Amino acid sequence: MIRVLLADDEGMIRSALAALLRLEPDIEVVAECADGAEAVAEAQRLTPDVCLLDLEMPHLDGVQVAEKLNRTLATRCVIVTRHARPGVLRRALASGAAGFLPKSRGADEVAAVIRRVAAGGRYVDPEVAADALSDERSPLTDRELDVLRAGRRGETTGQIARSLSLAPGTVRNHISAVLGKLAVDSRQQAVLLAEERGWI
Amino acid sequence: MIRVLLADDEGMIRSALAALLRLEPDIEVVAECADGAEAVAEAQRLTPDVCLLDLEMPHLDGVQVAEKLNRTLATRCVIVTRHARPGVLRRALASGAAGFLPKSRGADEVAAVIRRVAAGGRYVDPEVAADALSDERSPLTDRELDVLRAGRRGETTGQIARSLSLAPGTVRNHISAVLGKLAVDSRQQAVLLAEERGWI
DNA sequence: CTACGGGCATGACACATGTCATGGATGCGG
DNA sequence: CCGCATCCATGACATGTGTCATGCCCGTAG
Numbered sequence: 001m002i003r004v005l006l007a008d009d010e011g012m013i014r015s016a017l018a019a020l021l022r023l024e025p026d027i028e029v030v031a032e033c034a035d036g037a038e039a040v041a042e043a044q045r046l047t048p049d050v051c052l053l054d055l056e057m058p059h060l061d062g063v064q065v066a067e068k069l070n071r072t073l074a075t076r077c078v079i080v081t082r083h084a085r086p087g088v089l090r091r092a093l094a095s096g097a098a099g100f101l102p103k104s105r106g107a108d109e110v111a112a113v114i115r116r117v118a119a120g121g122r123y124v125d126p127e128v129a130a131d132a133l134s135d136e137r138s139p140l141t142d143r144e145l146d147v148l149r150a151g152r153r154g155e156t157t158g159q160i161a162r163s164l165s166l167a168p169g170t171v172r173n174h175i176s177a178v179l180g181k182l183a184v185d186s187r188q189q190a191v192l193l194a195e196e197r198g199w200i
Numbered sequence: 201m202i203r204v205l206l207a208d209d210e211g212m213i214r215s216a217l218a219a220l221l222r223l224e225p226d227i228e229v230v231a232e233c234a235d236g237a238e239a240v241a242e243a244q245r246l247t248p249d250v251c252l253l254d255l256e257m258p259h260l261d262g263v264q265v266a267e268k269l270n271r272t273l274a275t276r277c278v279i280v281t282r283h284a285r286p287g288v289l290r291r292a293l294a295s296g297a298a299g300f301l302p303k304s305r306g307a308d309e310v311a312a313v314i315r316r317v318a319a320g321g322r323y324v325d326p327e328v329a330a331d332a333l334s335d336e337r338s339p340l341t342d343r344e345l346d347v348l349r350a351g352r353r354g355e356t357t358g359q360i361a362r363s364l365s366l367a368p369g370t371v372r373n374h375i376s377a378v379l380g381k382l383a384v385d386s387r388q389q390a391v392l393l394a395e396e397r398g399w400i
Numbered sequence: 401c402t403a404c405g406g407g408c409a410t411g412a413c414a415c416a417t418g419t420c421a422t423g424g425a426t427g428c429g430g
Numbered sequence: 431c432c433g434c435a436t437c438c439a440t441g442a443c444a445t446g447t448g449t450c451a452t453g454c455c456c457g458t459a460g
Contacts, residue, residue, distance in 0.1 A: 016216035016307035107216035154388025188354025188388045
């Protein structure tokens with residue numbers, strides 16, 4: 001019996017997948033979570049065999065959850081997302097996720113992927129994988145990405161600086177480097193571009 | 201037997217709902233569509249009893265599809281969406297939709313709603329309806345919304361000014377008024393808030 | 401008519417932001 | 431070891447942005 005944890009902030013898809021998976025004789029859904037923090041807590045309490053994690057969730061996203069879990073548990077994580085971009089795939093694999101499945105795929109593939117990763121294998125959507133082979137990496141450094149992430153919602157330089165424990169000038173410098181590399185004029189344009197490419 | 205058409209651009213949720221609905225003895229899924237144009241064509245060909253339409257779809261959104269169908273067919277439409285805001289609900293009802301269901305609700309409610317609208321009733325999610333009763337309209341003036349829209353993607357003041365044929369100072373003034381009314385600190389936060397509320 | 405209020409436009413000012421030059425830390429290859 | 435490159439952090443400076451006071455235009459109430 002494969003014990004599965006489900007996490008997705010969208011109730012409809014979460015409950016739909018749960019209902020479908022419960023029809024499978026060899027799969028047991030042990031938890032349904034609506035956000036990343038809950039997923040981490042439940043996973044640590046229940047130690048499921050496989051965690052199916054939506055990427056877009058409040059507070060902790062799926063990749064962050066996978067990162068946390070991989071540090072402490074033997075659970076295998078599958079990242080599910082609407083925005084299947086090469087950059088996102090890279091982030092997911094770097095976090096130690098064992099599977100990557102875009103939501104454009106049918107629900108019938110979910111059970112198959114779960115079985116595969118539960119058996120110790122990995123699964124990466126072939127289409128996204130092909131894209132990832134021919135893509136260019138983000139030209140941004142880790143720190144630049146941190147700063148960009150921290151300013152994603154229009155936070156002021158001061159807020160970003162405080163949340164990263166940096167001098168405001170340093171934040172401005174990183175931002176400046178980002179703007180130059182991405183050839184845009186404003187912080188917000190940089191955020192939009194980076195989000196579109198799956199870099200943050 | 202209730203004949204249902206399903207339209208959602210996200211393959212996973214579309215196929216999951218289809219699979220679940222097929223388990224219901226009195227419901228038959230006659231079509232699954234990935235975009236609005238396809239939904240219109242299939243509905244006209246098959247004349248289903250109920251159309252379950254995602255709001256966010258490429259080219260034609262759910263409300264536009266409902267509008268078209270209500271002009272020519274007796275089909276009853278249910279709008280399904282992630283962003284369940286009063287403004288969206290108003291748009292949906294104005295288009296003649298018979299049902300409104302946010303994706304935050306469980307998949308188990310879908311069949312019940314379909315039966316209800318198939319029987320000639322209407323269904324509006326009670327929580328969104330309550331919001332809609334107590335909602336306030338946008339406190340922003342037309343010009344302020346124009347400026348906000350023009351700056352949606354992080355355009356600089358100069359670019360906004362040029363695209364609206366204004367002095368840069370005027371643009372700043374409008375922005376300033378917006379920030380005050382919305383009680384936020386930056387342009388980007390104002391854009392996010394306005395988008396979230398369906399004002400732009 | 402006149403006074404008033406609201407929306408729109410503008411320029412001057414204070415402050416936040418982006419740019420630049422600089423220095424320290426680390427890693428790599430000669 | 432030394433030079434070289436890269437990343438990170440910082441402060442001074444220029445530019446862009448938000449705030450404010452002001453004036454115009456128009457519709458409406460007195």
